[in-house]
Amino acid sequence: MKALEEKILKEGKVYPGNVLKVGSFLNHQIDVSFMEEIGKEFHSLFQNEKITKVLTIETSGIPVACFAAICFGVPVLFAKKHQTKNLSDDCYSTEITSFTHGNTYQARIEKKYLNSDDVVLIIDDFLANGCALEGLMDLIRQAGAKCVGCGIVIEKAFQDGGKRLREQGIRVESLARIAKMNDDGTLEFIKE
Numbered sequence: 001m002k003a004l005e006e007k008i009l010k011e012g013k014v015y016p017g018n019v020l021k022v023g024s025f026l027n028h029q030i031d032v033s034f035m036e037e038i039g040k041e042f043h044s045l046f047q048n049e050k051i052t053k054v055l056t057i058e059t060s061g062i063p064v065a066c067f068a069a070i071c072f073g074v075p076v077l078f079a080k081k082h083q084t085k086n087l088s089d090d091c092y093s094t095e096i097t098s099f100t101h102g103n104t105y106q107a108r109i110e111k112k113y114l115n116s117d118d119v120v121l122i123i124d125d126f127l128a129n130g131c132a133l134e135g136l137m138d139l140i141r142q143a144g145a146k147c148v149g150c151g152i153v154i155e156k157a158f159q160d161g162g163k164r165l166r167e168q169g170i171r172v173e174s175l176a177r178i179a180k181m182n183d184d185g186t187l188e189f190i191k192e
């Protein structure tokens with residue numbers, strides 16, 4: 001998506017450890033009209049699927065998932081990273097290793113919100129090593145639901161998550177694919 005690549009080049013900042021910050025439109029402040037375009041793009045990519053639910057993980061996946069879900073007319077379900085009092089014990093749960101924090105945590109969804117009739121589109125902001133997506137797919141498996149694929153805003157294609165998932169036959173659609181992030185703060189996209 002050309003407009004996304006231009007926005008990343010203009011507003012993104014490369015940090016040590018292969019971290020890209022896009023706080024001006026995706027990870028802190030949300031550019032809602034731009035996110036609306038992103039949502040429409042995911043809708044056009046997956047419009048032939050009979051999606052019943054969009055699944056993401058807190059925090060930054062949620063706004064993107066909402067803009068996609070509104071196009072499909074379905075709810076968004078987000079996996080929670082913390083066991084809180086307002087989350088019941090009747091949950092599907094999976095362990096995920098965080099790329100940005102380097103720790104592992106349990107991601108949970110209440111069983112009542114995902115079942116074997118569901119056809120699920122996973123949406124997330126970034127794809128790096130693929131642990132978040134694999135965790136979400138594990139939750140879908142536990143529920144006996146079907147996953148039609150993953151919609152990603154920014155894939156860091158030099159990390160191996162996307163390759164591993166596609167090799168397993170999973171449909172992964174990334175709107176911007178970064179080939180390389182350089183020490184001088186510049187980055188390059190994969191030319192399609």
Ligand code: 5GP
Pocket residue numbers: 018019020021022027060097098099100124125126127128129130131132133156161
């Ligand atoms: P993965 O599980 O694929 O290694 O990492 C995906 C998750 O880590 C995403 O949900 C995202 O929140 C976070 N993440 C990975 N790489 C980056 C990055 O370069 N920048 C930001 N802002 N988040 C990232």
